[in-house]
Amino acid sequence: MTGKTTREPRYAWLRECLVKDIASGKYPVGSLLPPEFQLAETYGVSRHTVREATRKLADIGLISRRPGIGTVVCAARDPNPYVAGLGTAKDLFDYTNATRLEVLARREVAADAALSGLIGCPPGEAWVELTAFRHATGQVAPISFTKVYLRPEFAAIEERLRGNHISIYAMLERFHGQTIHTVRQEIEAALMPAQAARLLGVGARSAALLMRRAYLDASGRVLGVSDNLYPSERFRLVTSWSRGDAGAAD
Amino acid sequence: MTGKTTREPRYAWLRECLVKDIASGKYPVGSLLPPEFQLAETYGVSRHTVREATRKLADIGLISRRPGIGTVVCAARDPNPYVAGLGTAKDLFDYTNATRLEVLARREVAADAALSGLIGCPPGEAWVELTAFRHATGQVAPISFTKVYLRPEFAAIEERLRGNHISIYAMLERFHGQTIHTVRQEIEAALMPAQAARLLGVGARSAALLMRRAYLDASGRVLGVSDNLYPSERFRLVTSWSRGDAGAAD
DNA sequence: CAGTGGTCTAGACCACAGC
DNA sequence: CTGTGGTCTAGACCACTGG
Structure with a gap:
């Protein structure tokens, strides 16, 4: 360690x-x-x-x-923000492998209306909620305040998360034999809630990026959801598309 | 050639x-x-x-x-004209074609430190700055406050933008013979500046999504940049990745 | 253990930009 | 012309996987 x-x-x-x-x-x-x-x-x-x-x-x-x-x-960026390229599933995979979750708390919840809407599950279903920081390797300050929702049968992942750099994504595939078929990601602007701001050491109501990812299997069942709040100064998302030279000779 | x-x-x-x-x-x-x-x-x-x-x-x-x-x-897929994009590059083009820019102002600027950092050009270079709203077709309220930076030689695009639904991307390719090789997009959290907030009719210092897109040719030269500020309640970015074929993972 | 991809070296020649 | 990044070779050792 x-x-x-x-x-x-x-x-x-x-x-x-x-x-x-x-x-x-x-x-x-x-x-x-x-x-x-x-x-x-x-x-x-x-x-x-x-x-x-x-x-x-x-x-x-x-x-x-x-x-x-x-x-x-081309650009002189502050080295502070963690720059992630998330144009492809591979980028996402690289990214989640370059970050590490520090689990702060764990509790079992029954999905209320908000959660069932977020996850897409029937209200009342039992889920495990992890509260965590996401750290970039080599950086001290966490780059996001994250809540992870897992089906109870996969909650053993939590123990493997402690001090480990492997992503939830990889965990589900590796230790539970689950094949992630689809990752759905939503990004929207948000203001940092007071509690998260205090934990992250940033100003309340400062700018934040809310990034949600849902991991689905081939039948469309949600296996897990992560809900990430990034302070603006610690994270930037970079995506780039290039015209392929592969075969497209022109 | x-x-x-x-x-x-x-x-x-x-x-x-x-x-x-x-x-x-x-x-x-x-x-x-x-x-x-x-x-x-x-x-x-x-x-x-x-x-x-x-x-x-x-x-x-x-x-x-x-x-x-x-x-x-992992997959046996037809080579795509746009690699690394899967569905997302298409999404971008669909999106830019489904929106329309309303140009509010135009001025010529010499890149100061901030702008040269943003665009990635040497300080002092001459650029044209357009200030605009982005409208979704069929909606009254603008969905973003946008600044567009163009090299002076492409500034004629502005006239074509008025009342037109074609994207800057398409403009550069169609009317200037420029081949866009790469589109690079950056997303970060921001607070809505007072001026933009007033113009958009949202609260000052409310949550906003700052989305920058740079259009580059094959040699990496920046042809144009657009800088979009979206109020949180008017825009959300959804991306999803699917595995082409299951069972390949392990 | 042997075999894999990941990293790394010390060379080399090429096409192209700019003088 | 010289100098640049782009491509390419023929080696090498490493960490990791699996038997």
């Missing part, structure tokens, strides 16, 4: 270095990053590793690699 | 081979692809090239690379 069992790859470390250097103004917006071979030299890695590091930065739009020109700094 | 001056990279060719082989059933859904070193041998390329070829297939969910296990075929 104290020590990471696996050491961080070099490209991930380099990537964070670059994010910091861009945010700090060392590489201003509109300027060029040092050429790849020079970054490799400076940081003592191979050029391949530099490219691996910059690849994701290009994916989220922080930089843009231009052949024959160089690597342009 | 008609013909591709550069020959196709090997990884792209290999990628198409794999797509065809998966579609043809040579590698059935749920089975494992040959290991990377073997693919490299079979196709006469290096393992690095194999990984480059399979990377995008993994990105779009066609395959899933599992350390210690192998590369699982």
Whole structure:
């Protein structure tokens, strides 16, 4: 727990270095990053590793690699917000694996009208509610205040969540043999409720992103729901669509 | 220009081979692809090239690379003109085509620090800023307060926007011959600024969704940016992902 | 244990941008 | 022309999975 069992790859470390250097103004917006071979030299890695590091930065739009020109700094984001790319199910999977839930409380609930509407279950059905923080790996402050609703038969997941980095998504598939067929996600604006604000250490009625995800099996049954409240300054959602070069030659 | 001056990279060719082989059933859904070193041998390329070829297939969910296990075929899907989008890219275009911009003001601006960070251009560059409402067809109240930033050479789009339902995206492609290669979207929580709140008829400092979209060409150059502020009660973003074929997961 | 994908190195040549 | 990122090779060691 104290020590990471696996050491961080070099490209991930380099990537964070670059994010910091861009945010700090060392590489201003509109300027060029040092050429790849020079970054490799400076940081003592191979050029391949530099490219691996910059690849994701290009994916989220922080930089843009231009052949024959160089690597342009496109945006200087505060390194605080956790930037997640959630364009595809894979992105979602990566994201949930890069975050960790810290369970604060657990209680069994009977679905009232609000919950049954949220989950899409008959009123009165028994569910387990987990109250939790979501942490980004390597960050101290939680990035979201989260409530998770699980069917009682899957509630053993909670024990596996403690101190673990594996996502609920993966848990359901791995330990309960459930195949997640559909993930439905809703995003809307919200104001941070007083209780959540206090726990997160942000101002009450500050801006928040409310993100709900429901995990459904092939028959449309809801297996679990997570309800995430993100303070605006700690989270940003990035999605990008690219025209495929696969087969679409034109 | 008609013909591709550069020959196709090997990884792209290999990628198409794999797509065809998966579609043809040579590698059935749920089975494992040959290991990377073997693919490299079979196709006469290096393992690095194999990984480059399979990377995008993994990105779009066609395959899933599992350390210690192998590369699982997840779906046999027709290659989409828009990869990584599944339903969502279509949703975006449906959406932008179902809304209409009402331009309130236009001015030419030189990018200050904030704008250059937002757009990803060098400070001082000249851009045209449009201030607008976004209306949903058939609704009276605007659903967002929007600012659009365009390169001056594309600013003629503004005239076409008046009373028109076609999206900026379509405008750039249709009237300026620009090919939009990538759309990058960022979503974050915000509080509705007083001015926008007054114009929209909502409470100041109420919850809002800030959605930015940048339209990029193939070289990563930003062609235009739209910055949309949605009052929480008028907009909610729903996305859903479905697994193409069940049973592939484990 | 052997085999997988994940990471990494140290080279190399190419097409293209800009001078 | 030089320098850039894009592609590619031929190796290597690692953590993890499964038998």
